[in-house]
Amino acid sequence: MLIGVIKTGNIASSLVLDLLLDERADRKDIDVRVVTSGAKMNPADCKEVANQILKLEPDLILYSTPNPSTPGPAKIIDMLEGKRAVIIGDAPGIKIKDRLEAAALGYIFVCADSMIGARREFLDPVEMAIFNGEMLKVLSITGAFRVVYEEIDRTIGAIANKKKYLPKVIIDSDVAVSRSGIKNPYARAKAKAAYEMAEKVGKMNIKGCFTEKEPEKYILTVASAHELLRAASMLADEAREIEKAGDEVKRGPHSPKGKILKKEGLMDKPQ
Amino acid sequence: MLIGVIKTGNIASSLVLDLLLDERADRKDIDVRVVTSGAKMNPADCKEVANQILKLEPDLILYSTPNPSTPGPAKIIDMLEGKRAVIIGDAPGIKIKDRLEAAALGYIFVCADSMIGARREFLDPVEMAIFNGEMLKVLSITGAFRVVYEEIDRTIGAIANKKKYLPKVIIDSDVAVSRSGIKNPYARAKAKAAYEMAEKVGKMNIKGCFTEKEPEKYILTVASAHELLRAASMLADEAREIEKAGDEVKRGPHSPKGKILKKEGLMDKPQ
Amino acid sequence: MLIGVIKTGNIASSLVLDLLLDERADRKDIDVRVVTSGAKMNPADCKEVANQILKLEPDLILYSTPNPSTPGPAKIIDMLEGKRAVIIGDAPGIKIKDRLEAAALGYIFVCADSMIGARREFLDPVEMAIFNGEMLKVLSITGAFRVVYEEIDRTIGAIANKKKYLPKVIIDSDVAVSRSGIKNPYARAKAKAAYEMAEKVGKMNIKGCFTEKEPEKYILTVASAHELLRAASMLADEAREIEKAGDEVKRGPHSPKGKILKKEGLMDKPQ
Amino acid sequence: MLIGVIKTGNIASSLVLDLLLDERADRKDIDVRVVTSGAKMNPADCKEVANQILKLEPDLILYSTPNPSTPGPAKIIDMLEGKRAVIIGDAPGIKIKDRLEAAALGYIFVCADSMIGARREFLDPVEMAIFNGEMLKVLSITGAFRVVYEEIDRTIGAIANKKKYLPKVIIDSDVAVSRSGIKNPYARAKAKAAYEMAEKVGKMNIKGCFTEKEPEKYILTVASAHELLRAASMLADEAREIEKAGDEVKRGPHSPKGKILKKEGLMDKPQ
Amino acid sequence: MLIGVIKTGNIASSLVLDLLLDERADRKDIDVRVVTSGAKMNPADCKEVANQILKLEPDLILYSTPNPSTPGPAKIIDMLEGKRAVIIGDAPGIKIKDRLEAAALGYIFVCADSMIGARREFLDPVEMAIFNGEMLKVLSITGAFRVVYEEIDRTIGAIANKKKYLPKVIIDSDVAVSRSGIKNPYARAKAKAAYEMAEKVGKMNIKGCFTEKEPEKYILTVASAHELLRAASMLADEAREIEKAGDEVKRGPHSPKGKILKKEGLMDKPQ
C-alpha cells in the first residue's frame, strides 16, 4: 500500500510523521513517499507539492501543516476532496473541522503542537531545532504521537480490509494522556500538565509574533514561551522516569506486517 | 534559487535540514523542495525519489542519509555525480569520503548523529521520537547544526556569486564546539562532552543492533545507549543555560535575503 | 499609623500580606492588626471580621480575599466604601474592577494567585500547605509581591504626606516581571513563564473543581494543576539562581522608618 | 464550635494554622476567628490581640508565636491560663514547657520551624516570602503539619465529646517522620534529613542574627542558612516524588463533619 | 590471615581497596597492611614499597596500580611471581593479561577506572579530589566495586579452605552491571551507560594528556572528560535512586567472620 505524505510549513508532528509509521524501517505492508516545500507554504508551492503526491495515486494521503485555514493549505485541502486523506494540524486548524467533515476528509489536530517563537531577534536555526527537540519529547511522552500513529494505522488497516475509516480526532490533554499508556496516576498528572504547558506555548507565541509590536515586549514573550516548553519537556521527562522506575513503560512497536504489538516490562517480548 | 533535498532513511539532521535554511519561512532567495521515501532506503526507492528531485533541475541538491555506503544511497550518489550536490551523513558515511571527493561532491558528516536503538523489543514510535528529540537538542546546542547551515549557506552564496564552493567537513566534537559560538569555556567543555556522548551512542547501538544476538543483552545495550543520549541532552542543556546566565547566547538568524545575521545579548538587534 | 487587614478565605498573597510590609518586625511607622475568619467566607463571617477591623478606625484598610465578587466579600466591599482601603484579590476578582473604581477603592489583582485544587480526593492539609509553599515562591520571585508591597508602601507614604494615592493595578506577567528587579533577560523570560504557568493553574483548578463531575477526570485535572505549579516554582527558582550566579539579586528591605532601601550585590549595604 | 486563633510575630506554622483545620472551607463543625498584630510582638500589642480573641469566648484557643518565652508572648500565656488553649511554637519555646504544663496549657513545638535570616542586608520581603514558601514545603511533607492538625483535631474531638485532651508534643525529626505517613523507607530517610536540615537553619540564623557582629560574616551565615533551607525543601520534594512514583501518598482530608479521612492511591476514594 | 596491599600511583579503586574488605572495621578473619609510595611509581620506589610488604610474608598480596605495563609496576609484578597475588589495574593494564596468566597471578581490571585529566592548567588538588569522588560513585553504584570485593573475598575464602582460586576478571560494563545487584532494568541501563561514560573518560584524558599538544586544545579535552565523569556520576545516582524508590537496593555487608551477607529491603536484617 502506498502512503503519500504532503507537508507544508512545519509543525513538530510533521518532522516524524512518516517515521511514526515505520520506526525501524522493516514494515512490509506499506511504502511511503513524502514531498514538502520546506518552511514555506504559499498557494503555488502548496499546489505543486500536492500534485507531486497526487500523481503517484497513493492509497492514502496524509497532509500535515500548521494553520490549515490559510490560503496555501486551503488550496491543498480543496485538491484532496474526494480522496482518502487525513489532515494533521495544530490547534488553530480546529476551526476548519466542519469544512473537513463536509469534504469527508479525516483529521487529527494536535492541540499542543504549538507555533514557534518566530521573531528574528530570537529565532535562529539553533533555537528552532531546540524547540522542535523539546516538542518531540512532549508530544511523544504525553501520548499525542501514540494517538497519531494508532489512528493512521487503523486507517491503513481499514483500507487493507476494504472498510471505511478516517480519524476525526482533536488531541487535547485528556485525549493524549488517556491514550498515552502511562500507568502511574502522578505520571499521568505530570503528562497532562506538560501537554497543557505546550498548548499554552502556542498562545504565547501567537501573541509574541502577531499582537505585540515592541521588540522589548515580544522578545521577552517568545523567549518565555520557549522556556515554558523547556519546562514542559522536563515535566514530561519526569513522567516517563516514573514509568521507568516502575518498569511499566508501555511500548507499541510495529511488527513487519504493520501490526501494533504490545509490551510493558523492558525485558518482555512484544506480543 | 531552487534547493532540492533528497532524504532516505533517517538521521536527526534530516529532520530539520531544510528548516535550518529558513527557520522563519521568510527567506526570499531560495525555494526548497524535499522528497523522501520515509524510513526505507532500498535501491528502487532511492532511485525514484532522487529522480523526482533531479527532474526539477535544482541549483543545488542536498542529500541526507544514514550510512551512505549502502546500496540504496550509493545508487543516489552515482546519480548525483556531476551535479552540484552535498551529502549530509553520519559517522559510518566517512568511509566514502574519497569516493565523494573523486565525484566532486560536497559532504558534511555529523559524527554524533548516531544510529537509533532499532530493536523491536525496545524501539516503538514513541521511543523513536524521544530519541530524535534528544538528538536535536544535542546537535543544535553543541554546534553541529550551526556548521551544517553555515556550510550550506556558504554554498548557496557561492552559487549566487558564480563561485565554486562545496563543503568538505567532518563534524567531530572539536569542529562542532569551535563553531558553536559558545563563549564560556566550561560550557564549551560540557558541549564537547555531550557531543562525544552522542557519538558513543552510535557505537553502542551498532553493537546492540548488529553484534549482540541475545535479547537479554541487546535490549540492555540499546536501552543504555538511549539513556546515554538523554544524559548528553541534559549536559548540552547545562551548557546553554550557562550561556543564558551570561546573556551571551550567540544567535545567527537569517535575514530575508538569506544573510546570516549575528547577535549576542537577548535584547540586542541582529546585525 | 494603623493598618487594618481583613482576610477572608485564602489566597497565597493573604498568607504574607502583613509580613511583606515589615519583614523584620522593626518598622516604627506602622502598626498592623489582622482579623480573619479562617478559610470560610460567608456573608455573616465576613461582616463580623470587617467590623472588628473597622472598630479600630485604621488609617488604611487592606482586604485580601479570593473571588471578591461573591456575596461575602461583596458585603465587606460595601462596608469599605468611603474608607481608604485596598482590595487584594485574584484573577476572578478583576470583574469587579469597575465597581471598585466607582467606590473609590484601591485594588491589586494578582492574576497568578490561583485557586487551589479543592477536591476532597486530592486536597488534604498537607497538599494545601505544599501548594501555598510553591505559590509563595512563584509570587515572590516573579515580582508580584514586590508590586504588592511597593504599592501599599506608596499608599502609606501618601497618607503620611496627606496625599491621595490608591493603587489600581492588575498584576499580569508583564507587570510582575517588569517590576521584579530581575536583570538577566533569560531569567526574566523564565520568571514570566513561571507566572503564566501559575495563572494557568487557576484555570485548570476552576475546571477541575466546578466543571468536571467525574472523579476520574477531576482528580487528574487538579493533580495536574498542582504538578504545573510545582514546575512553575522550579522555573522561578531557576530564574533566581541565575540572578545569584551574577550576584545581581535586587533586594528592597524596609528601613525602620518604612523606606524601601535598595541593594544588589549580596555583600553591599542597602541604601 | 468556635476556635479562636491568636498569632504574634511569625513562624511558618502560623501562616497556615487555621487553614490546616479546614483546607477546603467546607467543614461544618467549627468556626474560626484569627487575630494578629502582624510581625510585631511587644507586650502591648500582644495583650490587645489576645483580648480581642478572649472576648469572643472561643471553645478552644490556639496561640502560635515564635519564641514564647519573650515578654509579649509570656503576657499572652498568662492571660490564657485556665482556658482550654494550645501554644504552637518553635524550638526556642521548648524551654517554657514546664511553665505550660504547670498552667495546664497544651503545646506543640515544631523544632524545624526555624527563625528567618533577619538581617537587613539580606532579608527583604521577597526573600522572606521565599523562605516561608520553602519552609511550608518542608513542614508539610516531612510530617510536622500532619502532627499539628491531627493533634488539634483530636482536641476538638475531645471538646465535642466532653473529654479532656490537650496536646503535649515536641515535634522533632523522629516524631514528624513517624507520623508523616511516608511509606518508602528511603523517602522517610530523606524526610528526616530534610527536617534536621530545617532545624539546623534555625541555629545558623540565631548565630547570624544575634552572635555575629561583622556584616561580612553574618550576611554569609544567614545566606547560607537560606541555602540550607532551599536544599531541605528539595530533599523533602524528593521524598514526596518517591511516594508519588509508588502511588502511595497518604492523604488525610477532612470530611464536612471534621473527621480526618484516609486514602492512599490517588484515584481512591477517601474513607 | 594477613593481606598485604601494595599501591603505586593512583586509580580510584586503590583509594578504597582495603576498606572494601572491611567496611565497618569489625572483621576478625583478616589483618591488612598497606604500603604506597604516593602518586609516584618509578622502579626504585616500586621496588622499595613491594619489599616492605613482602617482608611481612602476607598470605595474600593485592597490588593496585594504573597502567601495570610501565617499568615500575612491571618490576613489582616480577617480584610477585610465585606469590599468591592479585593485580588490580585499569583498562591500559589489560594488555599484560597474558604475562599475568603466565606468572600465575590473579588480576582484576576495572575498565572504567580511568586516567585523570593530568594537565597542570586544569588539575589541581581540588579538581583531583572531585574527580576521585565522582569516580567512586560510578564504580560503586555500577557494580565494579562489588566485583572487586567479591573476587577478593572468594580468594580469601579459598586460602582459608586450602583451595586454589585467583580472580581473572576484566570488568567491562556488562560484567559490572550483571553483578551490581541492580534490579530495575532501566536502572541497569543507566548504570551501564554511566560505566561506559567513565570508560570513555579515560580515552579522552589519554588524548588530552599525551596526544594533544596545544593548551587550547588539551585543556578543553581534559575539562570535557571531567564534565563527562560528572554526568556519569549523576546518571549512576539516578540508577540508585530508582532502586531506593523500589526499596530494592541490594546490600552485601561483611559479617565479623568475613562472610558476605545479603539483604534488600532497607529495614530487613542481613542474612
Place this chain on the structure above:
Amino acid sequence: MLIGVIKTGNIASSLVLDLLLDERADRKDIDVRVVTSGAKMNPADCKEVANQILKLEPDLILYSTPNPSTPGPAKIIDMLEGKRAVIIGDAPGIKIKDRLEAAALGYIFVCADSMIGARREFLDPVEMAIFNGEMLKVLSITGAFRVVYEEIDRTIGAIANKKKYLPKVIIDSDVAVSRSGIKNPYARAKAKAAYEMAEKVGKMNIKGCFTEKEPEKYILTVASAHELLRAASMLADEAREIEKAGDEVKRGPHSPKGKILKKEGLMDKPQ
C-alpha cells in the same frame, strides 16, 4: 625530602592526603611513603604501622586518623612526640588539641570529615564507597582540602628553609569557605551550607551508631545521615557550577618544584 604518612582507620581526608601533595605525580622536591593498617586501629596495629614509618626517618610525618583520642591513635601520638609531625583528624579529635599543643605537634581538624553510618544493616562496601565519594566532593569544593594541602605545603616549605612551622588549624565552615577561593558570594553561601551539612552528618551518625539501640531507629538515622551528605554534595556541586558559569574557578596546581601556582580563567596559564 621524605614525607612519611601514617593512616589508621578511615576518614575521607585520608583517602587523598598524599595525592593532595602531588596531584600530577611530577613533583621533584618530595618523596612520600604511606603505611596503613586498613580499617582497623587497635593499639598493636597502630604501633606497628607507626614503626614502619619511623624507621624511614622521614623529614615530616603526617598522621591521619578518625577520633585520635582513642587508645590506638593515642599510642601513635605518643610515639610521634618530639618529631616534626602533623595530625590530621576529624571533629571528635578536637578534644586532644591541648595534648597536641603540649607535645609540639601540628594538627589539622576537618570538622566536616564525618563518621560514616557504620551499621551492618546499612553499610556495605558499596554504600561505604559512595559515602566517601560524596564526602570527597564536599571537602574539596568547600575549601577544606585547599586548607589541608596549603598548610602541609607551608610546613614542607618551612623545613626546606630551616624554619619552624607546624599547622594548628581547626577547619570549620568559616575557615574552609574563606580559603576556598570561591568568588561569587552565593556560591560561598552554598559551600558554607554544604560544609555545615556534612558536619551535621557526623552528629547524626554518632547518634545512629552509638546512642540508638533499636534497628528500626538507627537504620533510619544513618540512612538519613547519608541522604544529608548526598544533599550536601549536590549543594557543593551547585557552588562549583556557579564558579564555572563565571569562569572564575580558582585553581592551585603544584609546580614540579612544589610551589602552589595560581590561576582563575580556565584557559589561563597557571602563574
